[in-house]
Amino acid sequence: MPFLWVVRRNLTAETDNAYPKGFKERIQGRGRLSSWAPQQPVLSHPSVACFLGHCGWNSTVEGVSNGVPFLCWPYFADQFTNRSYICDDWKVGLGLEKDGNGIIAQGEVKNKIEQLVTVKGYKERALDLKAKVMNSLREDGCSGKNFNNFVKWIKDD
Numbered sequence: 001m002p003f004l005w006v007v008r009r010n011l012t013a014e015t016d017n018a019y020p021k022g023f024k025e026r027i028q029g030r031g032r033l034s035s036w037a038p039q040q041p042v043l044s045h046p047s048v049a050c051f052l053g054h055c056g057w058n059s060t061v062e063g064v065s066n067g068v069p070f071l072c073w074p075y076f077a078d079q080f081t082n083r084s085y086i087c088d089d090w091k092v093g094l095g096l097e098k099d100g101n102g103i104i105a106q107g108e109v110k111n112k113i114e115q116l117v118t119v120k121g122y123k124e125r126a127l128d129l130k131a132k133v134m135n136s137l138r139e140d141g142c143s144g145k146n147f148n149n150f151v152k153w154i155k156d157d
Contacts, residue, residue, distance in 0.1 A: 001030075001049070001113065001117075002030050002031065003030070003031045003032070004031070004032050004034065004037060004042065005031060005032070005033050005034070006034050006035070006036060006037045006039075007033060007034075007035065008035060008036070009035045019033075039059065039062055040062055040066075043062055043063060043066040043068050044066045048066075048068055049069075049113075049116065049117045050068060050069045050070065050071050050093075050113060050116045050117060050122075051063045051068045051069070051070050051071065052070075052071040052073060052109075052113075053070065053071075053072070053073065054072075054073055054074055054075045054079050055070070055072050055073075055074045055079040055080075055082040055083045055086060056078070056079055056082070057078060057082060060082045060085075060086065063126075064090075064092070064126070064129055064130060064133055065130060065133055065134070066130065067123075067126045067127040067129070067130035067131075068126055069092055069093050069116045069122040069123055069125075069126045070086045070087075070092060070093030070094070071093060071094060071096065071109070071112050071113060071116060072086055072087060072093050072094065072095040072096065073095075073096045073104065074095075083095050090125065090129055091121070091122075091125050092122060092125045092126040092129055093116070093122070093126075094112045094115060094116060094122075096108055096109065096112060
């Protein structure tokens with residue numbers, strides 16, 4: 001399966017072995033490594049099957065607003081709560097599980113990606129959630145109404 005993997009330079013600049021030996025050669029033709037990518041345009045592309053991320057709030061909002069299923073790999077802070085919403089409440093993603101050594105193994109990532117793209121329901125629920133979010137952002141939607149009420153409240157005081 002083709003992939004785009006964004007790894008920030010500041011995470012790999014201090015090490016000579018950021019990737020296993022021969023990794024870049026092995027992924028040629030099916031994967032691309034980049035230090036940055038415009039996340040919103042990437043996630044809105046119709047060929048994107050899923051989004052592997054740490055579940056920061058901004059990324060969560062961008063993934064939801066584009067109807068993309070998630071593969072969740074939280075690291076700290078609110079990312080674990082966001083993963084719970086994504087996987088347990090909204091059911092638009094799967095979480096990665098560590099093995100007995102505390103490692104997320106290659107097979108775990110592969111299996112979860114296969115589930116996200118082959119099991120019916122993830123993409124459909126993600127698109128349904130996207131529609132709900134987009135409707136709430138319309139001027140007559142609940143977010144639009146709340147924003148307008150807030151502005152009116154400020155002006156009235």
